[in-house]
Amino acid sequence: MRKLRVLAVAMAVVLLLSTTSAFACTAVYVGKNVSEDGSTIIARSEDQGTGAYNKMFLVVDRVENVPGRTMDDVQGFSYPLPATTYKYTMVPDSSGAGDGPYMGACTNEYGLSISATVSAYARPEVEKVDPYVEGGLREAVLTGIVAATCKTAKEGVEKLASIIEEYGSEEGNVIMLADQKEAWIFEVYSGHLWAAQKMPADKVAVFGNQFMIETVDPADTENFVYQKDLFTTAEANKWTVLVNGKVHLAATFGEPREDYSNMRTWMGHKLLAPATAGEYKTETLYPLFYDPAKKVSALEVMDVLRNRYEGTKYDASLPGNESLRVIGVERQSQIHVIQVKDNYPKEISALQWLAFGNAEHSVFLPNFSGITDTYSAYKVDGEDYNSNGAYWKFKRICTLAEQNRSFYGQGVKDYWNFYEEDLYNDMKTAEAKMIKLYAEDPAKAKKYVTDLHMQISEKACKDADHLYDNLLFFMMDRFGRTAQKLGGPFVPEISLRDAAADKGYTVKWTGNTKPIVLTNGSSSYSFTLGKDTCTVTKGGKSTEVKLSFAPLEKNGTTYIPLDLAMTL
Structure with a gap:
């Protein structure tokens, strides 16, 4: 989730009127015991303050024994890197965006995946006592630091904690980390206060821009770690909220629930565990983790990230609901669904599905984490429209489709759903081949998954160009004609x-x-x-x-x- 520094003055005015940021993201977690194929899934939409915001997809190579390097942010933060850093993939901003790299989602060569962040906001009294630190750690660089220097999710938690201890944090964030052994959620409440929880393998979670960790037993160090003064600071300032005799962290440190974020959290229950959702209530502290009604596939997670409250009275297409903050918002830039699989070799531990543009009318394309390079369209830099860039190829289709969701958009959704289901089935064959090749020669497996990425990406970009031309002609042909002469909706x-x-x-x-x-x-x-x-x-x-x-x-x-x- 983005907090553009160039908009700081405007945002200050907005925040005087509302506690809700103009930018936001939504996250999804599925434990390995309740996913369709036994994978741990961490997923997130990255939503911007503008509808046109170029993202790229790149591989950062391993660096051996080169001391003196740093990971730098635009506001002055600089973190010294070790002499050797690890290879990882990332989904950064274009270089001229002006607010730091914002790697978005990373998978590295040691089997660690990280998605960061969902921005969240502390109670004003918390921020007053422990204010955010100007020049401290931000979302803009934290994913890259962890991916470049950590081998496991727990090590990533420890790294984040140590950086916040030394440098402080400039913002409130919720971060998800996963490896083949376990997954963790890490919440940054203020300048120095934080907590992390091991995510249960038999639960799911969906949440908007709000802190979510619930009741905590400080003695349960197997499943929780936290800043050493977390509980004593809350107690000394009379912030502590107890539920069933235990400290409820979200209620203790987070701002009160409001519709902008909490409705998305409720919708996650509605989609994955409908019997538990009930009627939506603004003030409800919906649980972070819960049992899904059935096992959840990566395809279903993609649809969660497209959701616009369909099938409820809050459906964004209904009159009066236009201003509601939905999950599948039009200003998404990149959306990722990362499947971490136990049976993969650690070096290629994840299958990342990546969509550019708006998830509602874009397509998730698969990439194994062992790739050594990315397709040329993913490397197209710049802030202005460029039809050679992958982001622009998919985003422009979304823009046309969303002019009329039923007449233009449904055909686009059907097209990409057909496409995704085909790829999803193909990946079952591809992963078996990758595993076999890796056992023979890791280099062959990495070449195979890189070549596969190139083939899938090249074809998808060409197909996106054709779909765009197809839809644009359809719209032009009907422009200015009366409803009686329009005929049926767009069929690709x-x-x-x-x-x-x-x-x-x-x-x-x-x-x-x-x-x-x-x-x-x-x-x-x-x-x-x-x-x-x-x-x-x-x-x-x-x-x-x-x-x-x-x-x-x-x-x-x-x-x-x-x-x-x-x-x-």
Whole structure:
């Protein structure tokens, strides 16, 4: 979550009117015992104060025995790095954004993944006693410091604690760290006060911009660590809030609950454990961790991060709800879902799904953490629109789709959902191959996952360009026409080969004027370029169906309507 220093004066005015920041993020955690595939999942949306905010995806190489280096922030903070630092991936701001690197999410060569941060805010009296430290640790650099210097989640917790002890913190933050053994949540309450909790493997969590750690037994050092004066400072200043005889940290140090953040936390319950959600109440201290109704997949986590309160009276599409702060906000810049898997080699311990733009109308693309380089479109720098950049390729589709979510946007969502499900299934085969290759030769495995990243990214960028052109033409063609002449909503074109392969169909094609036949067992689809009908045969019965548009050929690729592909 972003706190742009260049907006400090404007923000000061806003904060006089409201305790809520203009910027925000939402986080999701799924323990390995309750995830669909046994992976630990940490996920977060990075939301900006503006809708156009370029992000990149890069690999930072390992550095051996080069002393004297530092990790620097724009406000003067400088942290001395050890002579040897570790390789890691990151999702930084463009270099001219002006507020520091903001690595966003990192995975390193020792199997540590970190997502930081969800900004959160302390009670005014807490900040008065232990104010934030100008020039202290910020979200802008903390992910990179931890990824470059730590091998485990617990070591990352200890590193953060030591830095805050020495330098102080300039902001309140919630951080998630995970390795193949365990996961931790780390909360920074004020300039020097902090606490961390081991996240249970059999629970899930979804939360907005608020502190969430609940009741704590100070003697439980296996599951909790905290700043040495945390409890005595609270007691001395009469802040302590007890629940069932134990100190409730969120209530003790955090600002009172408000709709901006708490409604997102409630919606997490509604999505993952609906029987426990109840009616939303602003002041409720919803639990951080809880049992999901069923095991949760990475695909479902992606949908949580797209959510706009659909199916509730707070649905953002309903009149009067336009100002509600939803999870799937339009000013997202990058959204990551990191799966840490026990059966992966430590050096390639995670599968990170990364979306640029708005999760609602973008696509999550998979990247194994052992990659040694990233696709060229992810390296395009700059603050201005550049159609060569991955961020801009996906963000521009979101911008068009969200002009009319039902007429334009639904087709885009369907297209990317189809795409993600295909990739999700492909990764099951890819991970088995990666594990086998790593056992033979780690270098081969790293080359394989890097090549795979390049192939997936290049194809997705090309497909995004086609989808953008397809949607833009659809919108231009209908601009200025009356509702009666608009016809049906946008249905994307999808590659025939992709659709057939995804659904297990073979393609028989003998020329543009002859039928193209897709076959899978006793099922078949027969259609011809330029004709908007299709003969569908299933169970020995043939039916002629009307298509949204006639299949067509562009630049050597045959395209069919997405709604046809979804019926295969």
